[in-house]
Amino acid sequence: xxxxxxxxxTLFGLGALFAAIRLVRGPTQIDRxxxxxxxxxxxxxxxxxxxxxxxxxxxxxxxxxxSLLGFIGSASLxxxxxxxxx
Amino acid sequence: xxxLDVVASVFLVLGSxxxxxxxxxxxxxxxxxxxxxxxxxxxxxxxxxxxxGVGLRxxxxxxxxxxxxxxxxxxxxxxxxxxxxxxxxxxxxxxDDERITEKSAHSAADDGPEQMIxxxxxxxxxxxxxxxxxxxxxxxxDAAR
Numbered sequence: 001x002x003x004x005x006x007x008x009x010t011l012f013g014l015g016a017l018f019a020a021i022r023l024v025r026g027p028t029q030i031d032r033x034x035x036x037x038x039x040x041x042x043x044x045x046x047x048x049x050x051x052x053x054x055x056x057x058x059x060x061x062x063x064x065x066x067s068l069l070g071f072i073g074s075a076s077l078x079x080x081x082x083x084x085x086x
Numbered sequence: 087x088x089x090l091d092v093v094a095s096v097f098l099v100l101g102s103x104x105x106x107x108x109x110x111x112x113x114x115x116x117x118x119x120x121x122x123x124x125x126x127x128x129x130x131x132x133x134x135x136x137x138x139g140v141g142l143r144x145x146x147x148x149x150x151x152x153x154x155x156x157x158x159x160x161x162x163x164x165x166x167x168x169x170x171x172x173x174x175x176x177x178x179x180x181x182d183d184e185r186i187t188e189k190s191a192h193s194a195a196d197d198g199p200e201q202m203i204x205x206x207x208x209x210x211x212x213x214x215x216x217x218x219x220x221x222x223x224x225x226x227x228d229a230a231r
Contacts, residue, residue: 001091001095003100004093004098005101006098006109008098008099008101008102009102010145010149011099011102011103011200012102012105014106014107014109015102015105015109015110016105017109018109018110018112019113020120021109021110021113022113023114028118028175028188030171030174030175030178031091031117031118031121032121033171034112034118034122034125034171035112035125037125037126037171038105038108038109038112038125038129038166041105042105042109044133045101045102045132045133046158047138048101048133048139048140048166049098049102049136051137051140051144052094052098052136052139052143052144055143055144057144057146057148057149057152060149060152060153060209061099061152063156064152064155064156067133067156067159067160067161069161069162071110071159071163071164071166074167074171075166075167075168075170077171077173077223078167078170078174079169079170081087083173083177
């Protein structure tokens with residue numbers, strides 16, 4: 001099980017790093033919103049991995065809350081971002 | 087480690103691989119719309135694979151119920167958030183402020199297959215002409231200078 005944690009953790013971390021690079025570089029605000037959405041999905045994945053490894057079922061409730069908050073954040077950003085005028 | 091643990095580990099690794107794919111796509115794709123497309127598709131599949139892995143590890147019914155709840159929530163919310171985001175990106179790309187009515191959202195695909203193919207050919211030739219026009223001429227050799 002330790003190898004599962006190492007491999008999955010590395011993959012999650014690399015995905016989050018790439019999303020963070022896009023978060024910094026992204027030319028438009030929508031790119032940054034998408035990068036944040038990806039990072040929130042990775043956070044949900046890490047919480048689920050933690051619950052799987054440590055055999056605790058109470059940790060999964062946090063995953064529900066974070067996925068709901070991720071959706072609300074994405075929808076609010078899409079609604080409230082100012083229009084790019086070119 | 088029993089067989090069930092091995093299968094659960096495989097599912098967990100596959101689920102994390104989906105997140106890596108989404109991260110790579112968000113970094114490397116050239117356009118906003120492509121990034122949205124490639125970042126929201128693996129999200130739900132990754133969640134499903136991770137839930138399968140966790141469900142095989144912790145088998146109690148309360149856990150299974152929570153996992154099914156998370157998957158249903160992702161199914162319902164991921165398309166909605168992707169649609170809202172793509173709508174803003176599309177409006178920004180088009181550059182207009184009006185409402186998207188039927189007339190302004192009309193595309194060549196609505197007319198029929200021949201019209202769509204003609205529009206694609208026209209777009210490809212226009213893109214090729216733009217690329218050819220932007221190519222700088224070769225720098226001359228020493229003899230020509």
